[in-house]
Amino acid sequence: MDEQAIIDGLKTICYCKGIPKKVFLRHIAAGASTVEDLKALTGAGSGACLGRRCTSRIEDLLKKS
Ligand code: FES
Numbered sequence: 001m002d003e004q005a006i007i008d009g010l011k012t013i014c015y016c017k018g019i020p021k022k023v024f025l026r027h028i029a030a031g032a033s034t035v036e037d038l039k040a041l042t043g044a045g046s047g048a049c050l051g052r053r054c055t056s057r058i059e060d061l062l063k064k065s
Contacts, residue, residue, distance in 0.1 A: 008021065009021050009022030009025065013044065013054055013057045013058060013061070014042070014043075014044035014045070014053075014054040015047070015053055015054065016047020016049055017042070017043050017044055017046070017047045019043070019044050019054075021061065023042055024042065024058060024061050025065070027041045028061065028065045034062070038058050038061075038062075039051070039058070044058060045058075
């Protein structure tokens with residue numbers, strides 16, 4: 001894994017819970033295929049904004065994978 005990929009993986013996807021992109025990518029690689037799967041596995045979407053800020057970013061990760 002190159003340096004840029006490592007930095008990219010540290011980008012925060014769910015701000016309320018402080019969950020970085022690499023956590024979502026790991027679950028997608030293991031078979032998670034829906035936003036609901038990823039929310040259940042990571043706790044994303046259960047923060048103060050109830051997913052208003054992170055849901056579209058999770059959807060984007062799934063589209064790109
Ligand atoms: S940013 Fe994910 S629950 Fe608020």
